[in-house]
Amino acid sequence: MLCCGGTHNNTNILYVRILCCASWYRNTVNYAKKKSTDEINSMKRQRDDGTIIDAVEYDSSGMRGDDAQACVTAPSSSSANSTSKSDILSIAPMIQWTDRNWRYYMRLMTKKTWLYSEMIMDNALYFNPKRLDPFLGHDQSEQPLAIQLGGNDPMRLGEAVSLCESYACFSEINLNAGCPSNKAKKAGFGAELMLEPELVRQITHEMKRRATITDITVKCRIGVTGRESWDDLQEFVLACKSSGITKMIIHARSCVLKGLSPAQNRTIPPLHYEVVHRLVKTFPDMRFVLNGGITDFSTAKNHLGMVSDVKIFDSQQDLLPYVHGVMIGREAYNNPFLFQTADEEFYGDIHSSHLTRGAVLDKYLDYVEKAQQDQFFGSKTCLIAKPLHNIFHGCASNHLYKQKLDGLLIKYSTKIDKGEMEFREMVMQAVEDTIPPEFLNLKGPPGRTSILA
Numbered sequence: 001m002l003c004c005g006g007t008h009n010n011t012n013i014l015y016v017r018i019l020c021c022a023s024w025y026r027n028t029v030n031y032a033k034k035k036s037t038d039e040i041n042s043m044k045r046q047r048d049d050g051t052i053i054d055a056v057e058y059d060s061s062g063m064r065g066d067d068a069q070a071c072v073t074a075p076s077s078s079s080a081n082s083t084s085k086s087d088i089l090s091i092a093p094m095i096q097w098t099d100r101n102w103r104y105y106m107r108l109m110t111k112k113t114w115l116y117s118e119m120i121m122d123n124a125l126y127f128n129p130k131r132l133d134p135f136l137g138h139d140q141s142e143q144p145l146a147i148q149l150g151g152n153d154p155m156r157l158g159e160a161v162s163l164c165e166s167y168a169c170f171s172e173i174n175l176n177a178g179c180p181s182n183k184a185k186k187a188g189f190g191a192e193l194m195l196e197p198e199l200v201r202q203i204t205h206e207m208k209r210r211a212t213i214t215d216i217t218v219k220c221r222i223g224v225t226g227r228e229s230w231d232d233l234q235e236f237v238l239a240c241k242s243s244g245i246t247k248m249i250i251h252a253r254s255c256v257l258k259g260l261s262p263a264q265n266r267t268i269p270p271l272h273y274e275v276v277h278r279l280v281k282t283f284p285d286m287r288f289v290l291n292g293g294i295t296d297f298s299t300a301k302n303h304l305g306m307v308s309d310v311k312i313f314d315s316q317q318d319l320l321p322y323v324h325g326v327m328i329g330r331e332a333y334n335n336p337f338l339f340q341t342a343d344e345e346f347y348g349d350i351h352s353s354h355l356t357r358g359a360v361l362d363k364y365l366d367y368v369e370k371a372q373q374d375q376f377f378g379s380k381t382c383l384i385a386k387p388l389h390n391i392f393h394g395c396a397s398n399h400l401y402k403q404k405l406d407g408l409l410i411k412y413s414t415k416i417d418k419g420e421m422e423f424r425e426m427v428m429q430a431v432e433d434t435i436p437p438e439f440l441n442l443k444g445p446p447g448r449t450s451i452l453a
C-alpha cells in the first residue's frame, strides 16, 4: 500500500492491473524544436558578456561541427509537458563509468537512449576554460548527450554552463543534488544541496540565466537526512521551479548523510517510487524522471504508462500519474546489452540494428584503434578497456574472460610502448580462450536473446 502524505516512510507502491487505454503518447518519438546549424553556431560563439568565442577554439576532438547538428535533438525548456521528449529513457550519470568511451560503446546498442556524462565539477571547467576537451570531449554519435555538473557556487556553475555551451551543443545540463560521497559532504555539493533550497534556487537561477539554448535540470533524491518529509521535498522542488527548472530527475531514495558509504546509500535507504509519481501529480507543469533500482524494461514501462493495464495508486487509492521518464544506472553498466531493444521498445524504432556481441566487440575495437591514434584524454588503456569487461555479461564463463582480460591488460600495458602487442589481438586472445563462439553471435541481454535472434 502506498501513503504519499506527510513522510515517505512506510510506503510501498501498489500496481493494480485493470484494462484501460494505454498512455502511448510517451512512446512517441519527436525530436524537439529544430534550430538551424547556423543559428546554433552563432549562439555558441557569443557568451553572455558579449565575448565572441571561436567555436573551434577548443576543438581538438574534431566533433564540434557535427555537434551543432546533433543539437537539433535538444528539447526546448519552454514546454514542460511536451509529448515530444526523447529522454523517456536515460542512462544515469555515473562517475568512472559514463565517460566518453563507455558512452560510445553504449551507442552501439542504443542510438536514442538519453546519455549523461559523469559528474564534472564546476571548478574543472572554470579553471580550465581553454582546456575543456578532457572534460567535455565526446564523439558526435553520443548525442543526445547531457552534461552533469557538480558544485555549489552559483557564479561558477553559471560560468560552467556558459563554457559547456561555448564548447558544444549538449542536450541538457544537469545539476547534481544527489551525490552522497564524502567529498560532496565535506565540500557541500551533491546531496548536501538538498539541505539548502534557497542556495539551489540561486544556483539554478544563475545556470538558467547563463544558458542560451540548453535545458537546465536537477537530479536529486526524495530527501536527505533532516529533510525527509513530503513538505521538505516540495519546498526543494519549488525552489527549482521558481528559477524556471521544468525537469527533475528523482532518485527515489533518501540520502543518509552520515554512516553510509555511497554504495550503501544506493541500496539501503528504501525506494519510494510513489513519491516521484506524486510529484508528477503535484507539479503538473514539470517533468519528472524516476530513478533508482530499475533493472528491466517492463518495470520502466509500468512507470511510464506504456503498459495498457497497469495503473499506479497510493495507499489512499488515489490514482497517480505516470512519470515522464525513467533513468537506469547500474543495470546499464552491468548488463549493457539490455539496451539493445531500447530504441524499439521505447522509441518505436523498428529499424534499430541489433548487433551481435561479436559485432559490438569488433566495432568497439575499431573505435579503440582510432582513439589510440588520436590520443585524446580518456584513450589510456585502463579507461578504454573498461567497457569490455561487461560485454559478455550472462555468459557462464564471463568471470574467466574478465580474469584473462585483466591479466593480459597488465602485460599489454608493459609491452605497448615496444609495439609488441596490439590491443585487438590481446582482447581477442581473452575472448577466444574463454568465451564459446556461439555466444559471440548472441544479441540482446541473457534470456531475451530469442526475440533478437
Ligand SMILES: Cc1cc2nc3c(=O)[nH]c(=O)nc-3n(C[C@H](O)[C@H](O)[C@H](O)COP(=O)(O)O)c2cc1C
Pocket (backbone or CB within 6 Å): 092, 093, 094, 095, 096, 097, 118, 119, 148, 176, 177, 178, 179, 219, 251, 266, 291, 292, 293, 294, 327, 328, 329, 330, 331
Ligand atoms: C559507480 C556510480 C557512480 C555514480 N556517479 C554519479 C554521478 O556522477 N552523478 C550522479 O548524479 N549520480 C551518480 N551515481 C548515481 C546514479 O546516477 C543513480 O542515481 C543510482 O545508481 C541509482 O540508480 P540505479 O539504481 O539505476 O543504479 C552513481 C552511481 C554509481 C553506481
